[in-house]
Structure formats: C-alpha cells, structure tokens
Amino acid sequence: MILDFLGTHQRTHTCGELRAADAGKTVTLMGWVNRRRDHGNLIFLDLRDRYGITQIVLDKEISPEGHPKAEHVRPEYVVAVIGRVRLRGADAINPKMPTGEIEIAATELLVLNDSKVPPFSPAEPAISNEELRLKYRYLDLRRPEMAHNIEIRHKIALAVREYLNAQGFYEIETPFLTGSTPEGARDYLVPSRVNPGTFYALPQSPQLFKQILMISGLDKYFQIVRCFRDEDLRADRQPEFTQIDLEMSFPQQDTVFAVVEGFLKSAFEVAGEAIDTPFPRMTYDEAIRLYGSDKPDQRLPPITDVRDAFTADEIAALRIEGGLPILAIVLPGQTEMSNTQRKAFVEELNTAAGPDLAFLDIRRLEKAAQFSALAQRIDAAAARACGLPRVEPENRLIVFSPRQGVTPPARDHLWLFKKAGQLRLDLARRFENEHHAFEKKGSAGDYKFLWVTDFPFFEWDEESKTWTFAHHPFTSPHEDDLKAGRMESDPEAVRALAYDIVLNGMELGSGSIRIHRQDIQSQIFRALGISDEEAKKRFGFFLEALQYGTPPHGGIALGLDRIIMILAGASSLREVIAFPKTAKAIDLMVDAPSTVRDEQLKELHIRPVIRS
Numbered sequence: 001m002i003l004d005f006l007g008t009h010q011r012t013h014t015c016g017e018l019r020a021a022d023a024g025k026t027v028t029l030m031g032w033v034n035r036r037r038d039h040g041n042l043i044f045l046d047l048r049d050r051y052g053i054t055q056i057v058l059d060k061e062i063s064p065e066g067h068p069k070a071e072h073v074r075p076e077y078v079v080a081v082i083g084r085v086r087l088r089g090a091d092a093i094n095p096k097m098p099t100g101e102i103e104i105a106a107t108e109l110l111v112l113n114d115s116k117v118p119p120f121s122p123a124e125p126a127i128s129n130e131e132l133r134l135k136y137r138y139l140d141l142r143r144p145e146m147a148h149n150i151e152i153r154h155k156i157a158l159a160v161r162e163y164l165n166a167q168g169f170y171e172i173e174t175p176f177l178t179g180s181t182p183e184g185a186r187d188y189l190v191p192s193r194v195n196p197g198t199f200y201a202l203p204q205s206p207q208l209f210k211q212i213l214m215i216s217g218l219d220k221y222f223q224i225v226r227c228f229r230d231e232d233l234r235a236d237r238q239p240e241f242t243q244i245d246l247e248m249s250f251p252q253q254d255t256v257f258a259v260v261e262g263f264l265k266s267a268f269e270v271a272g273e274a275i276d277t278p279f280p281r282m283t284y285d286e287a288i289r290l291y292g293s294d295k296p297d298q299r300l301p302p303i304t305d306v307r308d309a310f311t312a313d314e315i316a317a318l319r320i321e322g323g324l325p326i327l328a329i330v331l332p333g334q335t336e337m338s339n340t341q342r343k344a345f346v347e348e349l350n351t352a353a354g355p356d357l358a359f360l361d362i363r364r365l366e367k368a369a370q371f372s373a374l375a376q377r378i379d380a381a382a383a384r385a386c387g388l389p390r391v392e393p394e395n396r397l398i399v400f401s402p403r404q405g406v407t408p409p410a411r412d413h414l415w416l417f418k419k420a421g422q423l424r425l426d427l428a429r430r431f432e433n434e435h436h437a438f439e440k441k442g443s444a445g446d447y448k449f450l451w452v453t454d455f456p457f458f459e460w461d462e463e464s465k466t467w468t469f470a471h472h473p474f475t476s477p478h479e480d481d482l483k484a485g486r487m488e489s490d491p492e493a494v495r496a497l498a499y500d501i502v503l504n505g506m507e508l509g510s511g512s513i514r515i516h517r518q519d520i521q522s523q524i525f526r527a528l529g530i531s532d533e534e535a536k537k538r539f540g541f542f543l544e545a546l547q548y549g550t551p552p553h554g555g556i557a558l559g560l561d562r563i564i565m566i567l568a569g570a571s572s573l574r575e576v577i578a579f580p581k582t583a584k585a586i587d588l589m590v591d592a593p594s595t596v597r598d599e600q601l602k603e604l605h606i607r608p609v610i611r612s
C-alpha cells in the first residue's frame with residue numbers, strides 16, 4: 001500500500017474528545033485503527049489514541065478517494081482523518097463510549113503508516129499470554145487498560161511531589177553508580193572500565209546519601225527513586241522498583257508519620273479514594289499478640305487469648321498446656337458446617353499443626369456436659385475481644401493451645417502468636433467467599449492503614465547464630481534502652497525507633513529515626529559483629545561524615561509500585577510498570593540480560609568463568 005505523507009496536517013482534537021456539542025465542526029484526528037468494519041459503501045474505522053476511541057465513517061459518496069484507501073487499511077495502521085463531526089442516529093448511539101453520540105464523516109483519509117499483523121490485538125480487553133504482552137509491550141501499552149494504569153501512576157507521583165514540595169521538601173537525585181547500601185539483598189554490580197578490577201554497586205536504596213544530605217543541612221529531602229535489589233524473586237517483586245524516599249532533620253516519629261499521611265491522602269484523592277488520617281498505631285509487640293504478624297490485616301477480627309476462660313481442671317482434662325496462651329481466631333460470616341465437615345476440619349487443622357498443638361472442637365465441647373459451660377465462656381471471651389455479640393453459629397471459632405508439656409523456643413516467646421497469625425491469614429484466604437472481608441465496599445473502611453512501631457532492634461539469625469539488624473544498621477535504638485545499658489545486658493529487649501506503614505496486611509514502607517552520633521554508630525556496629533575495620537572499609541565515608549555535626553534525623557521509604565497497584569485495582573506490579581521484568585528478572589522486550597561482545601569484556605578487564 002502506498003503511504004501518504006503527513007504534509008502540514010495537524011490534529012485538531014484527540015480521539016477521546018468530541019461530543020454532541022461539537023457536531024458540525026471540521027476536525028482532523030490522528031491515531032491507530034482499533035477495528036474496521038466494511039459494509040460495502042460504508043467503511044467504519046474505530047480510531048484510537050491514548051485519550052479514547054472515535055468512530056470514523058468513510059462513505060463512498062462523501063469521500064470517493066478515502067473510501068478505497070480504507071478498504072486496504074488494517075488494525076494498528078496509523079491514519080489521519082479529516083472530516084465533519086456529526087450526530088449518530090438514535091439507534092447507533094453507544095452510551096458506553098464517551099464519544100458514543102457522534103461520528104466523523106471523513107472527507108479525507110491519509111494512511112500515515114502500516115503495521116504488521118500484531119501478535120495480539122490491543123482492542124482486546126484481556127490477553128492471557130503475559131509473556132507475549134511483555135515481549136510486545138508497546139502494543140500492550142496501547143490498550144486502554146494499560147494507558148489508564150500509566151495515567152494513574154503519573155498522577156499519583158505528581159500528587160506526592162506537589163504535596164512534598166508544598167511541605168518544603170527538595171527532590172534531590174542521588175547516584176546510581178555508587179557503593180553498596182545494606183538493605184538485606186544482593187547488589188547489582190557494574191564493572192569500572194577505567195579502574196580495572198573495581199565495581200560500582202547499584203543502590204539498594206539511597207539510604208546513606210539521604211542521611212548525608214541531612215548532614216549537609218538540606219533539612220528535607222525526597223526522591224521518587226529507582227532501587228535495585230538482586231533477590232531471589234518471590235512472586236510480585238521486581239529487581240528494580242520505585243520508592244518514595246524521604247528524610248528529615250530534627251523530626252520525632254510523629255513528624256514523619258504526618259508527612260506520609262499527608263502525601264498518601266493526596267495520592268488516594270487523585271485516584272478518587274478518600275482515606276481517614278491520622279492512621280492508628282500499634283507497637284510490634286501488640287501487633288504480634290493481636291494479629292500474630294508485624295503487618296496486621298485489620299479487616300478481620302484479632303486473635304484472642306482465651307486462657308482465662310479455662311479452669312485448671314478443664315486444662316488438665318483436655319491435656320493442654322496451662323502455662324501458655326490458649327488462642328482463639330474468629331472468622332465472621334461463615335456458613336455452618338455439618339457435624340462430619342466440622343470433624344474433618346478440626347482433624348485437618350490438628351494434622352497440619354503437628355504434634356505440639358491441639359485444636360479444640362468447640363461444638364463437641366458444647367455438647368459434653370463436663371465442658372458446655374467452658375464452651376460458652378470461650379465463646380463469650382472471643383466475642384467480646386472481637387466486638388461481636390456472639391461468635392457461634394454464624395461465625396467460625398477456632399481455638400488451639402500447645403499440648404501438655406510443650407515449651408516455647410528459647411529465642412521466640414511470641415512463637416504461638418505468630419503461628420496463630422499465619423493460620424488466621426491462611427483461613428481468611430480460604431474462606432474469603434464466606435466472610436467477604438476482602439471485598440471493596442466503596443468506603444474509607446476499605447483501606448485499613450496502620451503504623452507499626454517499636455520493632456525489636458535485633459533479629460536472631462539461626463544460620464549464623466548471631467544477632468543481626470532488623471531494619472538496617474543505621475537505625476537508632478530507643479534512647480531509654482541505650483541509657484539502661486540493654487545493648488549489652490539484654491539485646492533481645494532493645495527496641496528500635498523503626499516503623500512500618502501497613503495497609504490491609506501489606507507492608508507499604510519502612511523507616512526509622514537514625515543514629516546521629518558516631519560513638520553510638522560504632523557501638524551498634526560492634527553489637528552487630530561488624531568489626532571497626534570492616535565498618536571502615538564498607539562505610540568509612542559515612543562514619544567520617546557523622547563526625548562533622550550530624551543533626552538528629554529520620555525518614556522512610558514507601559513502595560510506589562505497590563501503592564499504584566492497589567489504587568489501579570491491578571493484580572500484579574507488572575500491570576503498573578511500563579517496562580517490567582519477569583519473575584526471572586528478564587526484560588522480554590529488550591531481551592536483557594544478555595551476553596556481551598568479547599571486546600567489551602576485555603575493556604572491562606573481565607574474563608567470565610561460568611561455573612555451573
């Protein structure tokens with residue numbers, strides 16, 4: 001097909017713009033052919049661009065030159081149309097399309113470019129082959145669903161920027177070619193050509209730079225920034241992802257919380273969602289005791305310790321451990337199970353939990369004369385804690401306890417709560433069609449935000465049998481714990497000034513108040529088993545900087561991709577990133593990573609030895 005030149009044509013409107021009030025105007029539209037319908041003398045083209053779709057009619061009578069061209073036009077050809085806006089006949093109005101009341105009677109058609117037959121049509125709302133979508137991402141991004149996600153992403157990032165700008169934050173870029181930042185993942189390394197044998201690391205976060213910016217007196221920093229972490233990819237992780245990263249001088253935790261609440265409110269607003277601020281808070285200890293998790297999903301009732309409902313005799317008769325909590329989980333809105341189903345369910349829970357735990361069948365207890373009063377007391381205690389009038393029969397009550405003689409693991413006195421937390425989530429997922437707690441109701445209650453504070457400073461690492469940092473090694477311990485000398489006397493009890501922001505059971509971000517004194521930073525490195533020498537080698541520049549008048553400072557980083565995924569109602573991070581990687585960290589469109597030419601390696605002073 002012979003292609004037309006653009007000449008001096010300019011588009012006057014987008015494909016999403018024209019309405020009934022524009023009838024009679026002469027317009028020029030340009031875009032892609034979404035679909036084409038040939039009715040002989042009339043050929044209809046749906047013309048698509050980022051803004052929408054407009055119906056074009058090529059009538060042999062009105063456009064004797066355009067009509068034969070339209071016969072050869074195919075989907076994804078790029079065309080320019082000049083014509084008049086006219087109202088559609090009543091029976092041809094499409095109320096589902098914003099432009100559905102009009103069409104363009106074309107007088108001229110320019111075919112600006114042709115297209116190979118695409119491997120899938122961007123006109124289809126759902127394409128099941130994700131690999132194909134990623135390989136031909138440019139076609140995938142033509143789909144209105146994807147264009148919408150990209151638009152939301154842009155608007156949210158802009159709202160965050162505007163909010164932070166109004167609060168006096170500067171957006172400051174920090175380097176990508178840099179040294180290692182410890183965030184618990186492996187580094188992506190970049191060899192240096194001009195310095196043989198040396199490597200840059202891509203930043204796992206701008207952590208040290210943002211702290212240095214505070215030492216530099218810049219007071220309030222933020223950056224919407226790419227971070228790189230070479231991790232074994234779990235579902236829904238990306239090797240490069242975007243953070244809303246910020247740091248402030250002289251803040252209390254509350255100061256940081258207020259800023260985050262402010263920009264999240266703006267971000268949700270642009271997506272048409274109202275949220276209530278300030279967000280509730282809970283310490284790590286409370287979160288574990290109430291939800292068995294450091295990222296509680298508060299859309300379902302908490303875990304309850306119903307130990308007090310039991311007498312010593314009942315505990316002995318049931319052969320459960322009296323010295324430890326007896327925990328109850330309530331799942332609201334269940335349909336009742338038959339006797340057989342219930343028995344099988346309790347048995348299944350018992351088998352899955354292993355020999356240490358015993359699940360009680362409340363219904364059976366209810367029926368046994370010896371335990372019926374107990375069953376009622378458990379029921380009442382669990383109901384009270386969940387703010388429910390009564391647990392049975394429309395709610396499912398799961399009660400379990402360690403069996404007689406079971407002792408908790410030495411380094412984890414909260415183990416039982418954590419087990420309950422996992423079980424609570426597994427059951428919540430399994431019965432989600434019965435309790436409906438995960439469905440959006442269209443109110444502020446859809447978004448259960450929470451600050452979790454006072455994380456333990458140290459985490460026990462079973463592998464190395466040492467204490468390691470729970471957040472990162474620049475996080476400040478509680479001043480009280482330092483003053484009380486707990487660093488040495490009772491490391492397990494030391495609390496970090498670290499906090500997480502959680503939404504519906506998902507961690508959206510973490511941050512902390514930092515160590516601003518060099519003496520404390522050295523003490524922490526020592527406590528973490530990082531020798532002075534190693535600390536100097538890895539973070540010498542930073543330890544040096546700390547000695548030049550470092551103000552108290554703190555900050556946080558939130559995952560932007562996840563926030564957008566939630567607001568776009570998308571099912572995966574890949575839906576809201578223009579060019580994402582697969583679960584194997586591959587860019588299918590570019591075909592990266594790939595091998596490189598021998599000369600390139602030579603220049604980099606690298607000789608690859610592939611070990612299997």
Ligand code: ASP
Pocket residue numbers: 183204205206207246510511512555556557
């Ligand atoms: N650098 C931390 C992270 O990426 C966030 C922070 O502490 O501000 O998780």
